[in-house]
Structures are given as structure tokens and as C-alpha cells.
Amino acid sequence: MADAIPQPLPKRRRIRRTVHFGEPMPPGAQTFRAAWLCGPALAWVTVFLLVPLLFVIALSFAQRGDAGEIVWRFTGENYARLLGHGALGFDPVQPLILARSLGVGLATALLCLLTGLPVAFFIASLSRRWKTVALTLVVIPFWTNLLIRTYAWQVLLAPEGWLAETLASAGLLPPGTALYPGWPAVMLAMVCDYLPFMVLPLYASVEKVDWSLIEAAEDLGASPLRAFWHAVLPQIRPGMVAGGVLVFLPATGQFVIPDLLGGAKVALLGNAVQQQFNVSRDWPFGSAIAVAALLVMCLSLWLHTRVTKGRREVALP
Amino acid sequence: MQPPDTKPASPSALAVECQHLTRRFGKVDALAGVSLNVRRGEFFSLLGPSGCGKTTLLRIIAGLDLPDNGELRIGGVPALRLPAWKRPVNTVFQSYALFPHLSVSENIAFGLRMKRMSSHDIARLTTSVMELTQILELAGRHPNELSGGQKQRVALARAIVNEPQVLLLDEPLGALDLKLRKELQFELHQLQQRLGITFVHVTHDQDEAMALSDRIAVMNAGRVEQLGTPEELYERPKTRFVAQFIGACNLLEGKFVAHTGGTVEVETPVGLLRVEVTSAGVELAEANKFSLGIRPERISLEGGAPGDNRLMGRIESIAFNGAESHYRVAVGRAEVRVTELNTGRRTLGLFAGDAVELFVPPSNIFLLES
Secondary structure (H helix, E strand, C coil), X not given: CHHHCCCCCCCCCCCCCCEECCEECCHHHHHHHHHHHHHHHHHHHHHHHHHHHHHHHHHCCCEECCCCCXXXXXXXXXXXXXCCEECCEECCHHHHHHHHHHHHHHHHHHHHHHHHHHXXXXXXXXXXXXXXXXXHHHHHHHHXXXXXXXXXXXXXXXXXXXXXXXXXXXXCCCCCCCCCCCHHHHHHHHHHHHHHHHHHHHHHHHHCCCCHHHXXXXXXXXXXXXXXXXXXXXHHHHHHHHHHHHHHHHHHHCCHHHHHHHCCCCCCHHHHHHHHHHCCCCHHHHHHHHHHHHHHHXXXXXXXXXXXXXXXXXXXX | CCCHHHCCCCCCCEEEEEEEEXXXXXXXXXXXXXXXEEECCCEEEEECCCCCCHHHHHHHHHCCCCCCEXXXXXXXXXXXXXXXXXXXXXXXXXXXXXXXXXXXXHHHHHHHHHCCCCHHHHHHHHHHXXXXXXXXXHCCCCHHHCXXXXXXXXXXXXXXXXXXXXXXXXXXXXXXXXXXXXXXXXXXXXXXXXXXXXXXXXXXXXXXHHHHCCEEEEXXXXXXXXXXXXXXXXXXXXXXXXXXXXXXCEEEECEEEEXXXXXXXXXXXCEEEEEECCHHHHHHHHCCCEEEEECHHHCECCCXXXXXXXXXXXXXXXXXXXXXXXXXXXXXCEEEXXXXXXXXXXXXXXXXXXXXXXXXXXXXXXXXXX
16 A cells, blocks of 8 residues: 555666677668668569559550450550440449459358357357467368368268258258258358458457456446447457458458359359459450459458557457 | 436435345355445445455445345345346446546446437536546546546546446545545545435545545454444454454453453453453453453553553653654563654653553453454
């Protein structure tokens, strides 16, 4: 009590100096060294990311020649087509692809959030040792290639697979029914694949939750459900947003899973781009789709920073 | 602040009634049968060392914990079946537990929002309570932008804006420094007088409890040792624990020798002492299960009255403390602590090693159950 009067600490000047092999370095040398160390990575990013990206953007304003070659003449036609400007008036095919992809991304993010929340709370409630085990289990699927996992789903969901047979013998499914191809199979695989991206940031947020706030909320007249809603959810919002973005971005561009489990009948952003570059040999239009996807993702990232702005902790893993 | 028609006035004169409350955590009895009543409108303190069960009792009243046995009534209504959020009580938490994502005014409005009050009424009540607690200029800030004292005021405002029947305070000033604590003690007292809400206050700080409370329950090891006004607890402590926990006290083991009228004679390590007792005290003395307690400031080193116990001793040390001086005096086989006020009109001019005479009025020695 009385003996806890804080003593003033002796003032200590902060020394801004980097020790380099025991010798202090002048600030200019530091900048030089930093640039030198960053150099290889910067060069890599410039040559293999920035330049191709600029090329793709430029390409999206070019035209396709009759033989599928690139004609460098400026046009906005690719974007007009993307927005539904067809030769015979409005053509919904391309806008639908965009909308469908966004829908798949959003649905995956939402389903991952709903399934990931209980998982995150469960892991946070474990003892330290079991936490490590649980988190490792969450990450383990990453050790297997996405393609292999997707083929595994095909086997699992096939008419003669044990899942379909079990369901059939339980009378829940007519015998011989395939669980794929179809949207349920696609969403099932998507959620399974992206769940770790949701669980990890969610868990990081849940771990830091101040549970005494639930008591405070209930003391102030909030029912348990409202206490959770008003006192706990706001605390894990950074994790929810981070997880949502981490799932939404790759899920929107995903095409392997919809192709393999959806029966390759539905066009999404990913396979639309692939198709334009490979089958249709329309690189400019393919580029326009890619740039549009990029813009959508930038928009969602911007929303993410807006939501988490002003908060001290952003729970990105 | 709020139209009184929202809560029907209960006819009970008791705000909180606890009957035989018990609560066990593993092998520890946090509450070992606590019965006490808190009167309407009083400032009631639960005082005791950490681990004595006072916070457990508070949490049970709040509904944040349930007793294993016993009965609890709030405003005359059985409360144990009510969940925390339906009880007419609000708590000021030791850690404040402010919502970090809400601003000060939103924090204060929380309880009213849960009652689904209109936004107009919420704004009015929130503003008036912020005026009352002098935090109006903090309305837009977030808890991480507040100092400890400011958080304390917000936590208080957030609770009293709901006009609870009983306000529960869990070591509300525990995390603040001494000066701020004294200031807020005063304000807390003023606020209680003004609002007329029943306060149940948990603290381990006996000065704080004495300064604020109408009545205090001194708790130890899950039991109420003694319940009374600050004066009663200081002047007539019943047990060794209370005598030592509230104020300083010389404790002496004694053996009953004789009983004449309103006094008993007791053989102690410092010599034969005459003690003024009640009839209950006589029984206690004759049963020979007691200790004696004497407050250090009730022993004087000069100018005793006729009829005082007189003891001879030798000063071992003197500690000058400004307003008073503390003497340690060897008397017989024991050491006695004596406090003399430094009034300025007199100086005793005593030094360590001096022989002194001690005067103890028989009315200022109390019998304690042991």
C-alpha cells in the first residue's frame, strides 16, 4: 500500500547507434548497408513481380489479333466486355463470372468463420501442451499438396467411396449417388482447405480475450448471449477480419477445386483467366480479368485496414 | 436522475440478507457460513486480509458466483435463482473491466442500452452521471487513453447510472496511489450520501473501511469475526483478530484471579491488572479463555488518574513520528507499545533506557475471545 510509492527512474538517454563488428557506424553507412541487404529481394520483386504486373496491366489495354496474337493498340474494350458490353448489347457472362467468384470467396470466408470460431475457442481453452498439439494439427494439411488433397476428396466423395456408401446404407442417400461433382463438394473442399487461414488469426485474437468483460456485461444487465455479442465479439473482431481477408482473397481466385470437384462446368475468375491465356489465346482479355481480380482484392484489403485502423493490435499471424 | 417508477420500492428495510452462505473452492472454505444483513442506504464494508472470502461474498451477491449452501435476499427478494444480469445490483470491479472498444460515454450507456432505453433517455442520463462524477470532458475517449483515477470514475459512473438497489465495490481504490485514494475516498463518501444507494464495499485497507463505512464486517478465513460500526470495532473488539486487524493493539495472555463488582483481576506477564468488564465479560474471564488487549494510545506515561493500573517499565526504543511518538517499553516479562501524542504543550523528555511508570485505566482494557 503505502510502500508502493513509485520511485522516479534515473533518466537514461537512448543511444541511437548500431554496432558493426564492435565499431559504431555512421548513419549513412547504415542506410547503405540496409539497401545492400535488401537489394537481392528488391531486385527479385522488381524483375519477377513488378515488371510482369505492369506488363499485364499494359496488356489489358491491348487488342487480340485474328490469330490470337497481341496487337499493341490502345483500347478499353476488354474492360467494357468484362462489365457486360457485348457485341449484341448486354452480355452477362463475364459479369457473372466476377460475381460468382466473389460469391464463392464470400461464402467460403463466411463458412470458414462459422466453423473456425468454435475451433478457435476450443483451442484457446486447452492447456498449453495440448494447444501446441492442436495448432500443429490445424497446420498439418498444408504439408500435402492442394492438388493431391483435392483428388483425395474425389475418391472420398465418389459413389463407391466410403462416405457415400455409409450415407447410403444409413438411408440418407440413394445408393450409387456421387457426392461430386457439385457445389456442396466444392464448398466442402474449399472450407477444409482455407480453414487454417481463419483458425490461426482467430485463435490469436481469442487467446487475448479479457473474459472479465463478460462478467462486467452480465453485471450491467446483458444476457449471456448479448454479453458474448457485446463484450467478446468486439475483442476478436481483428482476428475475424484478418481471417476473413486471408480466406476471401485466395478463395476468390481459386479454380483448381471448382474445376476438379465442380465438374469444370462453372467459370470462375481463376479458370476464366486460364482459359483466355491457353484455350482462347486472348491474352489482352485474360489480362483484363486478372487486373479486375487484383482490384477487387485491393479493395477488400483496403476495407480490412479501414476496419482495423486505430486499433493497437492487428491479429495477422 | 431516473424516474423512480421503473423499480418498485421494496418494503424491506434490509438491502441484502445473507444466511449461512458457504462456498468451497477445492479444499478451501472461501465462505464457512456467513450470515449478515446490510441495511438500506448504508455504506457497508467487508474488511479482511486477502483470501478471507470477502470478494467471494461480493461475487455471490452480484450473481457472478453461486454459494454451495445458504440463502441470499436482495431487497427482500430471494436472489439466488436470479442470474447476474437480472439482479438489481451493479458492480465496480477491481480491474475496472471497462469495455476497451467503447468510448467513455458508450461504456456508461451500456447498462441502459441493455435495458433497451430510448436513445434520448440514455443520452440524458449518461450526461448527468458524467457531470456528477466530473468526467464530462472524457466522454469521447477510450479506456486506453485514461489514467487510473479516470478509469475508476468511469467504472463508478457506469455502475451508478443504472440506479442499482445495491452498488458493489470490489477494492475500488486498490490500484490507485495513496494521495488519489484519499481524494476518491472522500468523493465516494459524498456520492453515497447524495445518491442514497446502498454501498457494499470490499477492502483490505482498514483505514479506508473506517473512514467510509457506516458499518463494517471484519472477515477472516471465511467467517465474519465481528460486525459493527467503526467505533464499536475499535473500542470493543471481540476477538484477537479484530483487535489486531483494526488499529494497533497490545495483546496479553491472562489468568483470572478475582472478581469484584464490575471489575476482574487478571494475572498477566506485565503484572496484576484490574479490568472493567460487562457481565458477559465476567463469564468469559471465569472460563479462562481470553486474552487482554490494550490500545497503545490508551496507555499514558504520565499523569495517571487514581484507580488506574500502575506498571513500572523501562523504555527500549522511541520512534518519533511527527504527530505522535511510539515507545517500546519493557514491562515485566513482556514488551508494551505506547503511543503518546506530541501536542507541543508538553514534551516528555524521555530517552531509551529511562525507567517509566505506565498508567492504564481499567476501562481501556478489553477482554478478547481466544
